[in-house]
Amino acid sequence: MTDDTVTPDGGLSEEEQRVIDQIEEKGIDFLRLQFTDILGTVKNVSVPATQAEKAFTEGIYFDGSSIDGFVRIQESDMRLKPDPETFAVLPWRTREEGGGAARLICDVMDTSTGEPFEGDPRGVLKSVLDRAEEMGFEVNAAPEPEFFLFEEDEDGRATTKTNDAGGYFDLAPKDLASDVRRDIIYGLEDMGFDIEASHHEVAQGQHEINFEYDDALSTADNVGTFRTVVRAIAAQHDLHATFMPKPIARINGSGMHTHISLSTEDGENAFHDEDDEFNLSETAKQFIAGILEHAPAIAAVTNPTVNSYKRLVPGYEAPVYVAWSDRNRSALIRKPAARIPAASRIEARFPDPSCNPYLAFAALITAGLDGIEQGLECDDPVRENIYEFDEQKREEYGITTLPSNLGEAIDEFESDEAVQEALGDHISEKFVEAKTAEYDEYRVEVSDWELDQYLETY
Numbered sequence: 001m002t003d004d005t006v007t008p009d010g011g012l013s014e015e016e017q018r019v020i021d022q023i024e025e026k027g028i029d030f031l032r033l034q035f036t037d038i039l040g041t042v043k044n045v046s047v048p049a050t051q052a053e054k055a056f057t058e059g060i061y062f063d064g065s066s067i068d069g070f071v072r073i074q075e076s077d078m079r080l081k082p083d084p085e086t087f088a089v090l091p092w093r094t095r096e097e098g099g100g101a102a103r104l105i106c107d108v109m110d111t112s113t114g115e116p117f118e119g120d121p122r123g124v125l126k127s128v129l130d131r132a133e134e135m136g137f138e139v140n141a142a143p144e145p146e147f148f149l150f151e152e153d154e155d156g157r158a159t160t161k162t163n164d165a166g167g168y169f170d171l172a173p174k175d176l177a178s179d180v181r182r183d184i185i186y187g188l189e190d191m192g193f194d195i196e197a198s199h200h201e202v203a204q205g206q207h208e209i210n211f212e213y214d215d216a217l218s219t220a221d222n223v224g225t226f227r228t229v230v231r232a233i234a235a236q237h238d239l240h241a242t243f244m245p246k247p248i249a250r251i252n253g254s255g256m257h258t259h260i261s262l263s264t265e266d267g268e269n270a271f272h273d274e275d276d277e278f279n280l281s282e283t284a285k286q287f288i289a290g291i292l293e294h295a296p297a298i299a300a301v302t303n304p305t306v307n308s309y310k311r312l313v314p315g316y317e318a319p320v321y322v323a324w325s326d327r328n329r330s331a332l333i334r335k336p337a338a339r340i341p342a343a344s345r346i347e348a349r350f351p352d353p354s355c356n357p358y359l360a361f362a363a364l365i366t367a368g369l370d371g372i373e374q375g376l377e378c379d380d381p382v383r384e385n386i387y388e389f390d391e392q393k394r395e396e397y398g399i400t401t402l403p404s405n406l407g408e409a410i411d412e413f414e415s416d417e418a419v420q421e422a423l424g425d426h427i428s429e430k431f432v433e434a435k436t437a438e439y440d441e442y443r444v445e446v447s448d449w450e451l452d453q454y455l456e457t458y
Contacts, residue, residue, distance in 0.1 A: 015084040016056045023049050023102065026089055030101045033060055033080050034224070035108055036121050038430050039304075040356030042224045044103070045080065055082050059109060078117060080106040086221055091190035092232050105221050118426040121358035125220055128362045128422055132369060137262040137270060139216040139365055140345075143223055145353040146208045146254035147230055148247055149177050150240045158240035160248055162205025177239075181207060184233045191225060203251045213259070216361050223256075223357035243353035245303070246310035253311030253318060256353040259336070260364065261345040262287070272344035278326045278335055278381065279344055285378035288324050288333055288346055290371020291364060292378075295322050295332060295350070297416030299402050300409035301363040301423070302351035304435060306442045309405045311352060314387050319349045321386045322400045324378070330386040332402070350402065359423060359431075366422035406439045 012020065023031075031052060032044040045062055047055065054060075059079035086105035108120035116123040132139050151161045164177050181198050188195060194212040209230075211222060227243055234241035246253035262270040262283065271284035280288075291298065303312060311318045317329065324346075325331035334347045351360055370376075382397060389399070403409040410432060413419060420428040 012053065012056055013084070016053075019056075019084045019087045019104070020052055022087065023052055026100060026102070028089065028100050028102045031055070032090070032101060032103045033082055033106050034103050035080060035106045036224055036356060036358060038119065038121060038356065038359075038427055039434060040121075040224075040354070040359070042228060046101075049102075055080070055104070056084070060106075061111070077111040079109040079111050081109050082106050088191040088225070091187040091229075092236065103225070105224075118424050119430065121356050121362075121427065122217075122220070124423055124427060125217060125358040125362045127424075128365050128369075129216060132262070132365060135369060135372065136265055137369075138265075139361075140213050140261050140263060141216045141219040141361060142211070142213040142259040143219065143351070143357070144208055144210050144255070144257045144259075145223060145226060145243060146206060146256070147227075147241050147243050147353065148203070148205045148254065149180060149207060149234055150205060150242065150247075152238055152240055158242065163239060164200075164205060177205075177207060180234060180237050180239060181209060183236070184209060184230055187229050187233050188226065191229065193222065193226075203248070206252065206254065213261075216260075216365065220357040220361050223353075227353070245305065245308045245352040245354055249310075252316045254353055255311070255318060255349065256351045256355065256360075258348045258351050258360070258364065259345045260287075260348065260368070269342050269344050271346070272341040274341065279341075280335060281344075283372060284344070284346065286371040286374075286376050287368035288371070289376035289378040290368045290374070291333060291346075291348060292322050292324065293371060293376060294363075294367035294416055294419055296400075296403055296409070296412035297419040298363045298367055299350065300406070300413035300435065301419070301431075302348075302355050302360045303402075303409065304356070304406075305354050306406050306438060308352050308354060309403070309409075312350065312402055312404075320402050321382075321389075321394070322402065323382045323386060323397070325381045325383060327381070327383050328385055331382055335381070359427070362422050363419050366418060370418050406435060406442075410435050410439065 028049045031047050031049055033047060033055065034042055034044045036042055045060055047060060059081050061077060061079050082104035083106065087102060089100055089102045107122055108117040110117045129139055149163055151159050151163050153159050185195050185198055188211065196210040196212050198209040200207055230241045243254060264270050271281055272279060273281040303309065312320050314320060319330060319332045321331060323331045324333040324335065326335040329349065332350050334349055336345060336347050348364055379398065386399060403412055414432060423431065
């Protein structure tokens with residue numbers, strides 16, 4: 001594979017030169033070259049803006065052995081290859097004295113082969129999107145990452161005390177975080193986001209800001225940026241923003257409902273069929289069937305923490321039942337109402353915002369494409385509230401459930417060749433290794449609940 005950002009004579013491409021010009025125009029002093037590790041943590045190397053041309057033409061080298069799940073010490077040299085289309089000025093830095101900073105999201109290259117590094121999550125998603133393109137599709141996505149805002153204690157540490165008592169769509173004075181959301185939206189817009197809506201969510205201290213549909217790679221890039229911006233601007237208000245799926249017991253947790261559609265090479269929505277009862281094409285139904293078929297294994301990727309499964313329990317608006325619906329939100333996949341053909345899409349409701357967006361999208365898309373390739377048939381939608389079904393009725397409908405904990409999800413992942421293939425051998429191995437260790441560590445811990453429940457009873 002050739003390095004398509006470098007011109008044949010080793011100079012800058014037009015897009016790269018535009019970035020150089022913007023750096024000068026906007027008074028940028030430092031560049032943060034960002035990439036994401038296997039667990040979804042955004043990493044960055046900060047370089048003086050004067051190194052921008054070198055970053056584009058030669059790349060920036062770093063020690064990959066220091067990054068969780070990347071490589072062993074003897075295979076450590078990695079190279080960051082900035083994507084010029086991801087250039088964005090960091091809004092909270094431009095307001096400070098001493099000049100501004102900007103970010104560039106990078107692909108990770110293997111210096112020994114000159115090829116993309118197989119352990120780079122962004123590269124994994126690119127490969128899946130290449131497969132979709134070979135099948136004649138472009139993938140579009142729009143996630144809805146929810147988050148909580150908590151107060152900090154006198155030492156600046158996060159608490160679980162919310163700064164408001166608001167509920168779903170509440171206004172001030174109950175929603176005291178409206179000013180914070182406003183500043184977050186301004187910051188996101190400064191970085192090129194098109195914000196669709198924002199509102200207070202169901203739980204106290206819980207919020208949602210939705211950004212518009214885009215191609216799946218840009219959207220995955222945006223999720224990482226979104227989490228960074230939310231945390232940084234919340235901190236300016238002396239608040240701690242968290243994307244932990246279930247930070248408080250017995251209230252709604254935070255999800256990342258993910259809307260997906262496919263478009264054809266001529267720009268038509270491949271999910272829309274005007275003559276279908278649900279306005280869904282056969283392609284869309286096969287895509288849904290693929291996700292439902294692989295959902296237990298996908299959960300390990302879209303819901304990757306021990307805490308994720310504290311959210312995935314009935315009664316708190318989080319889906320656990322493997323089914324789809326065109327109406328209710330108790331199913332794993334929902335077909336939202338669409339006023340125009342271009343808006344026909346599906347909504348996967350089980351992912352949460354602790355996931356690595358590149359890997360989560362890769363797993364969801366691969367499962368859907370597998371459904372198309374296999375011609376899987378989609379069961380009828382379940383229009384009743386599945387939460388009210390007893391076990392016998394769920395069996396009658398053929399409805400199964402997601403794994404109940406991370407350990408079960410890992411087992412499902414290890415038995416699903418298609419989802420493992422989507423992530424590749426390297427990431428699959430390192431991912432299972434990391435998540436197994438996490439679950440094993442959790443299993444040997446003794447919680448406060450257990451002490452309260454059993455210490456004086458037995």
